[in-house]
Amino acid sequence: MNFDVQQIRKDFPALHQEIYGRPLVYFDNAATSQKPQVVIDRISEYYRTINSNVHRGVHHLSQQATDAFESSRNHIQQYINAQHAREVVITKGATDSINLVASSFGQKYLKQGDEVIISSLEHHANIVPWQVICEKTGAQLKVIPLTESSTLDLQAFQKMLNKKTKIVAVGHISNALGVVNPIREIIEMAHDFDIPVMVDGAQGIVHEKVDVQALDCDFYCFSSHKFYGPMGVGVLYGKTYWLSAMPPYQTGGEMIKSVTFEKTTYNDLPFKFETGTPNVADVIGFESAIKYIEDIGIAHIKTYEDDLLEYGIQKLKAIDGLRILAEGAPKAGVISFLLKDIHPYDAGTIIDKFGIAVRTGNHCAQPVMDLLEVPGSIRASMAFYNTREEIDRLVEAILKVREMFA
Amino acid sequence: MNFDVQQIRKDFPALHQEIYGRPLVYFDNAATSQKPQVVIDRISEYYRTINSNVHRGVHHLSQQATDAFESSRNHIQQYINAQHAREVVITKGATDSINLVASSFGQKYLKQGDEVIISSLEHHANIVPWQVICEKTGAQLKVIPLTESSTLDLQAFQKMLNKKTKIVAVGHISNALGVVNPIREIIEMAHDFDIPVMVDGAQGIVHEKVDVQALDCDFYCFSSHKFYGPMGVGVLYGKTYWLSAMPPYQTGGEMIKSVTFEKTTYNDLPFKFETGTPNVADVIGFESAIKYIEDIGIAHIKTYEDDLLEYGIQKLKAIDGLRILAEGAPKAGVISFLLKDIHPYDAGTIIDKFGIAVRTGNHCAQPVMDLLEVPGSIRASMAFYNTREEIDRLVEAILKVREMFA
Amino acid sequence: MNVEDSAAQIVKEFSLFDDWMDKYNYLIEMGKSLPLIDEKYKTDQYLISGCQSRVWVSAELVDGKVVFKADSDAVITKGIVNLLIRVFSNQPPEDIIDADLSFIDEIGLKEHLSPTRSNGLVSMIKQMKLYAVVFKTKLKDQGA
C-alpha cells in the first residue's frame, strides 16, 4: 500500500506539538479532526483575495466568491454522488442538518399517533430534535433496541415498522462506541414500507465511502469539522422529492424569491433551505478537505484505519482489567473502554498528562451509556494520521493509570 | 485625528488587488466587510495549534480551546457591555439570531390576536421570520410606516403600540438606504407599554458604539462577517430574563444537561441556545476583529466614516440625474442611489468594469424598494478603510455610465 | 443565415473592439435595437428567473422555425438576449437544441456563462433550448 503515514502527518501542523513536554497524541478525532495545511491555507487565501458576499452580486469579487462557493457545493455533490447539486444543502453542522429535517419534515408529515424510529446508539443530536418534534406533533418516538453484542436489533426493528411509522433516523457509525450500523439493511427494510430514512453520517462519512444513491437514503447529514474541514459548516443531503415537499426551515435573505409585507415566495432548492450570508470561507475550505481526502483515497484510508483499529483493540484487550464496550460489534475508528472501576474522568486526567488526548464522559450519547450501565467511558478515536506507536503510548499511559489508582 | 487611513489599509490584504487591471475599490461593505490580517492569522493559528472540540473535554487542547472560546464570548460581552456572559449567545449569523428570537419568543409569547411590530426599513431577515411565526401563532404583523423623508414615523408607531403588542423588532441602521433609526426612542416608547424590543444590529454595530445596557434593548443581533470578523458567526444578545423564559431553539449536544429517551433536561444559559459543535475557530477570529476595532477606537472610526459619507453624498449629489434615496434622513455608511432611469443592473455592470465593487438590486429589502417605487438601487457602502480618492473614482465611473447609456 | 453563420457573424463584429468599453457600448446599442416584445408577453409566465433584471422571452413556431422575441428592463441584458435571438431565432428546433455556444466565449463574454451569474444568460439559453425541444416534439407529433 502506498500509504505513508509519516508523509501524511506532515500535512497536519497541529500534530507536531508538545503537550506537557511530550509529543501530542491526538485520539479525539471523533470530537473534531485536525486540518491539513491546504485547508488552512485555502481559508486564508479566500480572505486575502475574493472575500465577498455571494449570489446576486454583479461585481467581480462577488462573482468569484459565488463561483467558488457553488463549485464547492458541486464537489460535495460529486463526492457523495448525489444526483443534483440542489440536493446538497449547506448548514452549520450535522446538528443543524438534523434539526432542519426534524423540524421541516416533522411539520409537514407528523401528526398525533404517528411514529418516529431512532436507535439506541444515537448521539443526542439525533435524539432530542426528534423528541421535540414528537412532543409538538403528538407523534411517538420509538427506539431500536440493542442485541447482546451492542448492535442494533434488526428483528426488533422489523417488528417496529408499520403504517404509523413516518420516518427512521439512524446513525451510520456510533460516535460513543464506534459501532457500524447496518444502514443498507435498515434503509431497505424501511423502504419496503415506503418509509424514508435519514442517516446521521457525522461519523460515517469520515471512515468509509458514502454513495447516497447507492445507499438510497432519503437524507444524509454530516459536519465538515469532523471530516478534516473547517468548523461552522455542515451538509444536509436530501432527495429532491423530500426537499421540495418540505417547508423552509429558517427564513430571511437568500432563501426567498420575493417579499412583501403580505406574502413571501420562497426560492428554489437548495436556496429554500439556506438563509442568511453563508459561511463562504469555510465551505470553500471544506472543498479543499474533500480534495485532500480524494487525493489519498478513502479506500486507502479505510484499510489503514481498520488495521490500526484492530491493532489498538488487540493491544488494549490485553490489558488486565480493561473492558472494551460493544466489543464484538463491527467497528470503525473508535475504541471506547473502561479500566477496572476507575472513573473515566480520573483516567482521562492522567492520560492527558502523558500528552494524549482522549475523551471521557458520555460522549453526548447518554442513553446508550445508561443501557450499558456505565457512567461513561474513555474513548480513543483514531484518524488515518494516527500510528501504532501512538497506540503503544496510550497503552503505556493506561498501565500507569491502573498503577496509580490501584 | 490620529487616524491614518493609508496605514490602516495595510492591515487589509484583500484591498490590495487589481480588478480588470485597476486597483480594487471595495464599496460593498454592507454585504460583507474585508478582514484585517490579524483575524486571518488568528484563524490559521487556531487550526495549527489548539484546534479541538470545546466543553467537557479533559484533555489539554480541549481545555485551551474552551478557554479561548469562552474568553472570546467574554470579550464580546464587554464590547457590547452586556451584564453577563450568559447573555451572549453564539449563532451562525444575524439571520440565525433573529430566527431564534422569532421562533423561541414567538412560541412562548404569541397567540391569536397578538401583534408584532416591525418597520418598513427592514432587511428580509427581520421580516420573514416574523411573518412565519405570526402565521403559525395567529398573531398579526404590523409595520411602522415611513415619513416623507424616509425615516420611521414615530407618531404612527406610538399609535400602533397597545396591549396586544408583544414585541417590536426593528433595525438599527438600514442596510438598503443607510438610514439610522431612532432606536433609543423606539425602545423607550415600547417599554412604556412593557413591550420588549429586538434590535437587528447587523449594520448598527459596524458604525457606532453599541452599549446594550445603556440602550436597554431586550435583544440585539449581529453578524461577525460584517464587522471585520470571519463568516459563520453571529451573536444574539438577550436579557437574562427573556433568555431564561424562552424555550430552546435547536436541540442536540451541548445544550442539554441530561437525556433519556423519555425526558431531556436543558443546560443553563447561554448553552441552552447553543447546540452542536460551535464554530470555535471563527468565534476566536471574531475576537481578534473586536480587538482590532478597539485598538483603533469605534469613535475614531465613526468620525472618519461620517466625514467620508458626507464627502460622498456631496460629490454624488452634484452629478446631474443622480438621485440619492432617503436623502434627508440621518445616515451611516451607505449611499443608495439611482442614475436617471438607468437600470441599477446596467449601472453596476459598468461600474464593476472600473474595478469598483458596488451592489445593485433590492438589497434584501424589497418592501422598502416597493414603497419608494424603485426597482432597486445602486448601493455604495463604505468602511473606515475607504478613502476620498475612491469616492472620486466612483464619481468618474458614474459619469461614464451616464454617458454610455445616454 | 444558419446558427453557425450568425454566431460567426457576431464573433466578427466583436473582433473589431479591443476594449471592454467598446464591447459594452455595442451591447448597449444592440439592447436598444432589440425588437420589443408584445406587452402581453411581459408576464410572469415568460419571465426568466435568476436574473437581477427582468427578462421575458416568448417563442412561436412559424413554418417549422422558432421565432423568439424578448425584452428586459435592463439594456445590457437586452443586448445579450438580442445576441441569442440573432443566433437562435428563425432556426429549426434541432439546430437550436444542438447549437454550439462557444461564440459567447469568443466574444469575451465568457464570464457571463457561469451558472451563478446574476445576469441569467445561462437561464435564458436553457429556456430557449427548452422551447426548441417542445416545438421539436410538436413537429414530430404532427409529422407522425
Added chain:
Amino acid sequence: MNVEDSAAQIVKEFSLFDDWMDKYNYLIEMGKSLPLIDEKYKTDQYLISGCQSRVWVSAELVDGKVVFKADSDAVITKGIVNLLIRVFSNQPPEDIIDADLSFIDEIGLKEHLSPTRSNGLVSMIKQMKLYAVVFKTKLKDQGA
C-alpha cells in the same frame, strides 16, 4: 488552624513534589482519605453542576463555624475537594468568604481554576462560599 495556615500547610506539602505524577498521586491519596459524606446527602440538591464527575458538598453550622463534607465518584475530584475542605471546614463564615485562593495556583493546580474546566473546581468554591454567605446571614440574624 485558620484558613491561611491550612493553605500554607498544603503549599508546603506540595512543594515536596517536583513532578506532576507525585502531585497527582498525593491528590489521589487525599481523595481516598476523604471522610465520606452521609449517603443521604448524595442527592441532586447537594450535587455541584459543571463537573464531569459527580461531586456532592454539604455544610452545617457548628458553634459558629462551617463544617463541610463532600464526596465524588472520581478520586481526583475527591482529592481536590478534600483540599478545599482542609482549608474551609471548621472556619467562621467570614473567613471562608474572604479566603484567598492563591494556594491553588501555588501548588500547580492553576489550570483547574479556569471557569471552563470540567472538573468543576470553580463551581465547588462558589458553592462553598455560598454556604458561608448563607450561614453568615443566619448568624447575623441570630445576633440581632
